[in-house]
Amino acid sequence: MTTQDSDPFTIRTFVTLRPDRLIRETEQGPDGPLNLAELFSEPGPYNAVRLARGAEMHHHPASTDEPNDIATALAELFGYDPMDIRGTVHFTGNSGETDSAPGMDDDAYAGLLDALAQICNDRCARLWRKYRPSGTVMVRPTDYAPGDTFWAFGTPHRFRGLVNYPADSKTAQMFPGVQYVQCDDGFEMTASGSVYPTRADRAPAGYWQRTGNQLLPDD
Known part of the structure; x- marks a missing residue:
């Protein structure tokens, strides 16, 4: 049965x-x-x-x-x-x-x-998947390169880089090695997670290169 x-x-x-x-x-x-x-x-x-x-x-x-x-x-x-x-x-x-x-x-x-x-x-192999633009993918902060569009809370920003917190800051002392995202417009966000859920059509090129996944057309 x-x-x-x-x-x-x-x-x-x-x-x-x-x-x-x-x-x-x-x-x-x-x-x-x-x-x-x-x-x-x-x-x-x-x-x-x-x-x-x-x-x-x-x-x-x-x-x-x-x-x-x-x-x-x-x-x-x-x-x-x-x-x-x-x-x-x-x-x-x-x-x-x-x-x-x-x-x-x-x-x-x-x-x-x-x-x-x-x-x-x-x-040393990897599996790959196909995603529609509205699908959700898991993107690492390190997938972004300077100049990429970084979406946060539904708003696009121009990614500048990942920055270390000052060694004497409370954040660095509580979470050694944690960094924050810095964007050209002044937007900043702690990059405490290893991956972040992101719409597939908003994922940076680095994500697709890392995973080998394929973005399908929206039909």
Whole structure:
């Protein structure tokens, strides 16, 4: 029997990962669980790989697409013998050995992302995503270069640089190493966070270079 969460406010997430390392997350919609048998066009059965409690990876053994090296490494990380995993893989919650699976809950989703990050760090690889202009991305203060537009509280500013607080200031003493954003118009803001949520079409060039993510047209 498929494990279902009775809480209607629980967010559940499906994830796909292509061989070119494009990753895509979608929240479970009103249609509910995925029909796993409809995910693959190849003839014959697909394979469900249980990774952890509440997380499964689905792939098709008959796929002739490019090897999915990240998915292969992920299966090995969770204790499976080496597999020849090809094409796009799909991550879901537990299917209960049926052809239907819900999305992952927050804990399972976070665990999957942690495992993928470990593999990418070990391989000096990175996953990438596509964002619409209105989407939200996480930008580091260090992604900005002088002259970039820095948005704060809905207002644009011209970024000048990151500045250290004076060593004898209370801020520096309480938070060693913290800096603040300085802009040409005099706007200043403490850069205490490691990343900040930002509209995708307002992210600086440095963000896209760092992540390899792609900004899609607004259509």
